[in-house]
Every structure is written in structure tokens, then in C-alpha cells.
Amino acid sequence: MTDTRASALAVLRTLVGRSDADFHEGQFEAIETLVDQRRRALVVQRTGWGKSAVYFVATLLLRQRGAGPTILVSPLLALMRDQVAAAARAGVRAVSINSSNAHEWGEVLQALANDEVDVLLVSPERLNNPSFRDNQLPALISRVGLLVVDEAHCISDWGHDFRPDYRRLRDLIAEMPAGVPVLATTATANSRVVQDVAEQLDSAAHDSAAHASATHATKQPGTQTSGTEQPNTAVVTIRGPLARASLRLGVLRLPDAKARLAWLLTHLSELPGSGIIYTLTVSAAEDTARLLRDAGHAVRAYTGQTDTAEREQSEQMLKNNEVKALVATSALGMGFDKPDLGFVLHLGAPSSPVAYYQQVGRAGRATDNADVLLLPGPEDEAIWQYFATASMPNQVKAEAVIDALLANGDAPLSTPALEARVDLRRTPLELLLKVLDVDGAVRRVTGGWVATGTPWVYDRDRYERISAARVAEQRSMIDYEQTSGCRMEFLQRALDDETAVACGRCDNCAAPWYPAGLSAEAAAAAAQSLDRVGVQIEPRAQWPTGVASLGVNVRGNIPPAERLAPGRALARLTDLGWGGALRDLFSPPATGESAAPVGQSPTDAPASPAMLAACIRVLADWNWDERPAAIVTVPSRRHPLLIESVARTFSEAGRLPWLGALEHAGGGPTGTSGGNSAYRLSNVWDRFVVGSELAAALEAYAGRPILLVDDIADSRWTLTVTGRALRRGGASAVLPFTLAVRS
Missing domain, CATH: 1.10.10.10 (Winged helix-like DNA-binding domain superfamily/Winged helix DNA-binding domain)
Structure with a gap:
């Protein structure tokens, strides 16, 4: 045994608190590469293999040899919290600088100055914070002992979770003193991503025209690589098998969202231990969590919109098995550490097998068995397309x-x-x-x-290649859902794992291990939940910053006498229930559809009786301060028949006179949907007026509330501007109603 191995083994046993602990295959090889050879290493190993042990042991050995602190670049606050806690248990002095602990930054910086920190955790975004970049980072770089890039697949724009700030690490590596080792770790990378990450870790490739021909060596666990066999700048890749023997994979295809939710209601309590239920959208996570809680299940929603303190509390409750599940978006993902997580279930599929493997890897890390079930939905592909296009420059x-x-x-x-x-x-x-x-x-x-x-x-060729790669990954995810072969083997091959063999456990290797039946009570509860109607539309209270530069001379707060009252919509487009019907209603027209009047949607038609009945229920549940006295509609180019049907139904059911619509002025709204508040407001400013006939009709209702009807609320500036016109025309309040809100 070498001196380094003996020292490393002693540190490992101290870290884990076991005198018989030994390294997993490949762990010491990574440590040796960093500590003895001062090289750059890329470790691609399955979740639970022990990548954190590599950088903690290497850090302590380097510190014993006089090296400065380790900088650990970590992508998520939840991951940072886990890493700091794990380091403390291991006797490693770890601190973080992030957006949630600004009150601690002074103490952290003083501890760094006193050399009382072994590991500093920062986000990639923090590296470009002007104060940190210009004032703290240069001193850190001058004395850094080891750089660790966790979840390194984020470096690669070929990866499933590309983060632009990770690309900045190339410059950071180039600025570090010679001989500082670099470790990049990930559990989710195929060969293309591995090559991309390895090339970016090679500062020689980054700083010269040799980038295109940069090489890296693949080092199999147990082998030795001498410094004479390749230049010291070459990246050593240590890659192990990605199979997870504890996971039992399955795919259950059900006809619709109602059936998927009914399955959850029927069988959630039968799943082992506690786990994670992933959804593709925030509203799906919140709606599903509400349904399960109403049925008596201990669950909490966890999304990017959840308050930070609430997220921390939810993570701890899951770790303590105080909840059956967190219903989460991908905000709960990389690095979340609960070794005994019993199950991972997906309501809707991620957009690639690589992304799916990353999420299911949370389960069964320290247990013999964990269940992984995918319940795909017909809306998955539309959601994939939205996120794929939103991320491209x-x-x-x-x-x-x-x-x-x-x-x-x-x-x-x-x-x-x-x-x-x-x-x-x-x-x-x-x-x-x-x-x-x-x-x-x-x-x-x-x-x-x-x-x-x-x-x-603009690197068009590059972005077209990335776009094509993502489309291919989406097709591969559908292939995973439909394969008759081993599911774990499929995932391994998707990550270019040459050790892939049939697992013998999944629903295709053995037999479906999950029940498919739905209880009648659960189906009824799911149907009732999906039929839930009513989303509040919050009124705008401030004019957007800088809108005066676009010719709209307003600023600051919207005067209370010109504001809307809180409104209502039937549902969000992203909702599990009515969202589907509304998405169909407002989807772009298909190529080749029949002609319609200029600007009007070729699919414009009155709302269905079921949708109109649902709209009536929204009004019945609306606890307004004063009942509206009349109805006014927003003029619509695309959906005039749709809006008219809603207005007439409200008029007949509520015995409210429909006074007609406002009129377009100056040709009506300009621009397109999307864009920011300043431009959206300028597109509709002074583009709606109360015409003479409507003004005459409104005189009879001066000083009384008006119900304002439109098709969809997105930026809310159309409603704000038309509501302002009605308030100026004498309405005491304007209550907006739309069929949909964008999100």
C-alpha cells in the first residue's frame, strides 16, 4: 500500500466512521490523480457511488500537504445544504456563499482569510457577481488547492441541464496557478457530454487552437497512468458502470390525467417508504399535491416558486420520513441526498433518458429495493417543445x-x-x-x-445541432416508454455505458410489478379535482419601468381609481384539468386549416356547453364585494365568437345586460404575444376606446361595477388598459374574467 493510499484510507474511515471501510472501485484512482499527480479528472459514476468522498478525502490530504482551500462549484441551494452538512459530519470545514445566506458572508470571508475553511461552496452564477468576482475571487484563485465542479454535465450545452454560467469555469481554470488539480463529477453524461466536458477542463485546449484536437485519456479503475504517457493537461476520465441494481423500473400508460391521478390516489400508500413524485410544470405539482392532501396523504409541493424556507423544511421532512412524498418539479433534483428514498414516480416524462436517469437516481441509494414508475401523458411532447425553444438564444x-x-x-x-x-x-x-x-x-x-x-x-450551426440532438433525445424518451426490452439496459445505453446488460427486475424483464387497477372512489375524486375551476387574476398595481422611453408617459403606481379589481379565469393553460381543453382552444392553427377573416383564428367558435357551464361556476364562487351591474367585452381579432358566447351566457344566466365591446383605436393593438411588460403595455396603450354607443349605455351604470370579459390573460396589460378606460368612463370597479391565464 502506498503512503497516499494508507493516508487516504485513514481519512475515509474517519469520514464514514467505520474502521473496515474501503474504497469503491475507482475512488482511490481519482484521489491519486488529484493528490499525487495534480491532474484534471472527470468522474462519471452512478448516484450513490461516493463522488463526494473523493473530493472530501482529496481535500483533506491536500490540506495536510499545505494546500489552500477547495472551491466547490455546486448548482443548487438544496445540494449545497446537503454538501455542507455532509462535510460537517466528516470533519471537513465547509462553508457556502449563496443568495440565501448573505448575512453570513462577512463571517465566511473572515474564516477564509484566517485559513479556517477547507471547502468553499459557490454557485456558478456567483463567480460572475461583480463584487465577488473582482474583490474575493482573485485572492481565492491565488491560493486554491483544488477546484471541484459538481454536476459537471451542466457545463455542456449538449447536456440535459445546461447552465450558461458553467461555461465560465473554463476561464477560472485558465487563471489558476499551475499544478492545481481539478475534479469534475457527474452521474449523467453520455459520451458526447463527457468529451465536451473533458475538452473544456483542458485549459491548454481552451487557450490555443488545439481545442479542436484536444485529447483526454480514459482510465479504467485499477490501472495506472504515468505522467510520461500523456501531457499533464490531458483530462483523466474515470467512468464506471451506471446500472442501479436496487431500482425496479416500470412504465404504466394510462389514458388521461384523470386516470393518472386516480392511480396515485389508489396506490400511493402502497409504494415503499417515502419518495418523490415528479411533474413537468409548477401548476401540475401544486394541483397534484392539493389533491393528495385532500385525500389524506402527507405530501407537500416543491417547485422553483416555493419559498426558500419552505423548501428547506420540505427537504428535511422528506429526509425524516415525515411526509409520504414531495410532489416536485425538477427544482428538486441534482444532489438531493436521501439514501433510503423508497420510490420515484413521474407524472409526465422528462425530455430525455439522460434527464430521467438523473432524477430516478435519487432513489435506492442505500436500500436493496426502490420502485421507479413512469406515468407518461399525451401533453408531454408539447411541454418538451416549449422548454426546448425557451432555452435557445x-x-x-x-x-x-x-x-x-x-x-x-x-x-x-x-x-x-x-x-x-x-x-x-x-x-x-x-x-x-x-x-x-x-x-x-x-x-x-x-x-x-x-x-x-x-x-x-450567432453560431447557427451549433444551435441547430443542439436542437437536433434534443429532438433525438425526445424520440429516445418515447422509445424508452415503448420498449419491450430491459429498461435499465436502455437507460445505460442512452448514457453510452458499455457494461449495459438486462437487469432482470424491470416490468419488461420480469413482469409488471405495479397494480393497474383504479378504485371507483379515487377516479371520482380525481375527476372532481380536475374539474376544479377558478384562478385569481391579480390586478396590476405599477406601470413598468422605462415605458416612457416607448412613448407611454406613465410611471410609478397605477392610481387606485384606475386599477382593476381582482379577477377570475376558468383555469391556467398549464393546469391538469381544464388546462388541456384550453390549450387545444388557444393552440396555433395547424398548417392548411381553412381561411378565416384577417386576424381571426380559423378555429374560432363558441365555447362548448361544458366549458360555459364551468365558467358559470367560476362566477357562482366569486366572492365579489359588489355584484357587477353589466357586462362589457374586450374586442378580439382572433376569438370574437368565443368571447361573445361567454358574454351571452353570463348575460342570460346572471340576468346582466351585455352592453357590447370596447372599440379598437389606431388600428388596434400592435406587436405580438410574448415580450416584456414595457413593450406589451406600449402595444396596447391608447389602442382601446369606449365608443359612443358603449359610453351612452354605460351612463346608466355609472358608479357601479362592470364585468369585463376577454379570452386569455397573459401580461394583463390589455385588461389593465381596457379596465382603466371603463373606470374613467364611470365604473366604480372593473372585474376582469378570462377563460384562461397563460401560466
Whole structure:
């Protein structure tokens, strides 16, 4: 046994608290690569293999040899919390700097200055925070002992969870002193992603024209690689088999959302232990959790919109088995550590087998058996398409952002100020800025963003290849659902694992292990839940920042006398119940559909009797302060028949006069759907008026509330502007109703 192995084994046994502990195959080889050879290593191993043990042991050995602290780049707050807790149990002094612990930053920085920290955890986004990047990072880089990139598949835009800020790590590695080892770890990477990550870890490839021919060596566990066999810049890849013997995989295809929810209600209590139920959208997670709670199941919703403190509490409750399940979006994913997680169930499929493997890998890490069941839905492909297109940079928008920054000279523009110059919503604008920042075209500085002046070229070929790869991955996910072969073997091959063999446990290898029956009571409860109606429309209270630059001379708060009252919609487009019917109603027209009047949807028609009855129920449940006295509609180019049917139904059922519609002015609204608030408001500003006939009719209802009917609420600026016109025309309140809200 070498001195390094003996020292490493002693540290490992201290970490795990067992005198007989030994390394898994490949673990010491990774440690040796980092500690003795000071090389760059990429470790691709299944969840639960012990990747954290590699970097904790390597950190302590390097610290014993006088090295500085380890910088661990970690993508999620939940993952950071787990890693800090695991480090503390192991005697490793780990701290984090993230958005949720700003009150601790002073203490953390002082501890770093005192050399009292072994591991500093940061997010990739933190690396580009101007204060951290300019004031703290240079000193850290000068004394860093080891750089660890966790969930390294995020580096690769070929990966399923690409994060632009991870690309910045190439520059960080290039700035580190010579001889600082680098470790990248992931459990979810196929050969294409492995190659991409390895090339980016190679600073020589990054800094020279040799990028295209950069090489990396694959080191099988148990073999030795000498420094003379390849240059020290080459990345050592240690890759093990990805099969998870504890997992029992299955796919159950049910006809609709009602059947899937009924299955959950019928069989959730039969699933082993506690687990995770994944959904594809926030509203699906919240609706499913509500249904299960109403039926007496101990579950909680967990999404990107959940409050941070509530998320932390939910994670702990799951770890303590105080809940049967968390109903979660992908916000609960990478690195969440509950070794005895008993099951993972999906209501709707992720967009690729690689993404699916990453999520199901949460289960069965320290148990002999765990159940993994996929319940795919017909809406899955539409959701995949939405997220795939939302993450791709748009050339026209990118060039508009760069032009706006260049026009502002050396003065930075904040993100809200940019919104008034470029028609992009906040989230896609922030994503695009990150991409442009990594590409070197813009730079984040104190106060906002500036253009660097570096020419930027839209890499169309690259994005088309990525888009094609994602489409292929979507087809592969459908193939997984439909395969008659071993499901674990399928997932392994999707990740290019050459050790793939049939598992003997999944529903295809053995037999379906899950019941398929649905109780009548559960089916009725699911149907009732899906038939739930009514979503609140919150009124706008402030005009958007910077809208004056677009010719709309308003700012600050909307005067209370001109605001809408809280409104109602039948459902969200993303809802499990009425959302499906509404998505069909508002989907873009198919190619070749029959002609319709200019601007009108070729599928425009009165709402169905069932939908109209559901709308009546929304009104019946609406606890307004004062009943509306009359109905006014928003003029619609695309759905005039649809809106008219709703208005007439409300008029007849509620004995409310329908006074007619407002009128378009100046040709009506301009622009297209989507975009940010400033542009959306400017598109509808002064484009609606109360015509003479409507004004005359409204005189009889002055000082009384008006029900305002439209088809869909997205930005809410159409409702805000038309409601303002009605308030100015004498209405005491305007109560908006729409069939749908966008999300």
C-alpha cells in the first residue's frame, strides 16, 4: 500500500466512521490523480457511488500537504445544504456563499482569510457577481488547492441541464496557478457530454487552437497512468458502470390525467417508504399535491416558486420520513441526498433518458429495493417543445441587446432598463445575457451590463445541432416508454455505458410489478379535482419601468381609481384539468386549416356547453364585494365568437345586460404575444376606446361595477388598459374574467 493510499484510507474511515471501510472501485484512482499527480479528472459514476468522498478525502490530504482551500462549484441551494452538512459530519470545514445566506458572508470571508475553511461552496452564477468576482475571487484563485465542479454535465450545452454560467469555469481554470488539480463529477453524461466536458477542463485546449484536437485519456479503475504517457493537461476520465441494481423500473400508460391521478390516489400508500413524485410544470405539482392532501396523504409541493424556507423544511421532512412524498418539479433534483428514498414516480416524462436517469437516481441509494414508475401523458411532447425553444438564444434579440448596450456607451444598463429597450421578458433576458457574457460580448459590472465591443456571431450551426440532438433525445424518451426490452439496459445505453446488460427486475424483464387497477372512489375524486375551476387574476398595481422611453408617459403606481379589481379565469393553460381543453382552444392553427377573416383564428367558435357551464361556476364562487351591474367585452381579432358566447351566457344566466365591446383605436393593438411588460403595455396603450354607443349605455351604470370579459390573460396589460378606460368612463370597479391565464 502506498503512503497516499494508507493516508487516504485513514481519512475515509474517519469520514464514514467505520474502521473496515474501503474504497469503491475507482475512488482511490481519482484521489491519486488529484493528490499525487495534480491532474484534471472527470468522474462519471452512478448516484450513490461516493463522488463526494473523493473530493472530501482529496481535500483533506491536500490540506495536510499545505494546500489552500477547495472551491466547490455546486448548482443548487438544496445540494449545497446537503454538501455542507455532509462535510460537517466528516470533519471537513465547509462553508457556502449563496443568495440565501448573505448575512453570513462577512463571517465566511473572515474564516477564509484566517485559513479556517477547507471547502468553499459557490454557485456558478456567483463567480460572475461583480463584487465577488473582482474583490474575493482573485485572492481565492491565488491560493486554491483544488477546484471541484459538481454536476459537471451542466457545463455542456449538449447536456440535459445546461447552465450558461458553467461555461465560465473554463476561464477560472485558465487563471489558476499551475499544478492545481481539478475534479469534475457527474452521474449523467453520455459520451458526447463527457468529451465536451473533458475538452473544456483542458485549459491548454481552451487557450490555443488545439481545442479542436484536444485529447483526454480514459482510465479504467485499477490501472495506472504515468505522467510520461500523456501531457499533464490531458483530462483523466474515470467512468464506471451506471446500472442501479436496487431500482425496479416500470412504465404504466394510462389514458388521461384523470386516470393518472386516480392511480396515485389508489396506490400511493402502497409504494415503499417515502419518495418523490415528479411533474413537468409548477401548476401540475401544486394541483397534484392539493389533491393528495385532500385525500389524506402527507405530501407537500416543491417547485422553483416555493419559498426558500419552505423548501428547506420540505427537504428535511422528506429526509425524516415525515411526509409520504414531495410532489416536485425538477427544482428538486441534482444532489438531493436521501439514501433510503423508497420510490420515484413521474407524472409526465422528462425530455430525455439522460434527464430521467438523473432524477430516478435519487432513489435506492442505500436500500436493496426502490420502485421507479413512469406515468407518461399525451401533453408531454408539447411541454418538451416549449422548454426546448425557451432555452435557445434568438439571434435578433441577442443583437438587439448588444446594440442597446453599445448605444449606452460605457455606462451600464440594469436588467430592468434593458427591458425597456429590448422586447424580452426578465427570465429569457437574463438567460440571454448570461450566454452573451460567456461568449465575451457583454460583461456584468456594478450597476448592470456593458458591451465589451468584442464582435459576436450567432453560431447557427451549433444551435441547430443542439436542437437536433434534443429532438433525438425526445424520440429516445418515447422509445424508452415503448420498449419491450430491459429498461435499465436502455437507460445505460442512452448514457453510452458499455457494461449495459438486462437487469432482470424491470416490468419488461420480469413482469409488471405495479397494480393497474383504479378504485371507483379515487377516479371520482380525481375527476372532481380536475374539474376544479377558478384562478385569481391579480390586478396590476405599477406601470413598468422605462415605458416612457416607448412613448407611454406613465410611471410609478397605477392610481387606485384606475386599477382593476381582482379577477377570475376558468383555469391556467398549464393546469391538469381544464388546462388541456384550453390549450387545444388557444393552440396555433395547424398548417392548411381553412381561411378565416384577417386576424381571426380559423378555429374560432363558441365555447362548448361544458366549458360555459364551468365558467358559470367560476362566477357562482366569486366572492365579489359588489355584484357587477353589466357586462362589457374586450374586442378580439382572433376569438370574437368565443368571447361573445361567454358574454351571452353570463348575460342570460346572471340576468346582466351585455352592453357590447370596447372599440379598437389606431388600428388596434400592435406587436405580438410574448415580450416584456414595457413593450406589451406600449402595444396596447391608447389602442382601446369606449365608443359612443358603449359610453351612452354605460351612463346608466355609472358608479357601479362592470364585468369585463376577454379570452386569455397573459401580461394583463390589455385588461389593465381596457379596465382603466371603463373606470374613467364611470365604473366604480372593473372585474376582469378570462377563460384562461397563460401560466
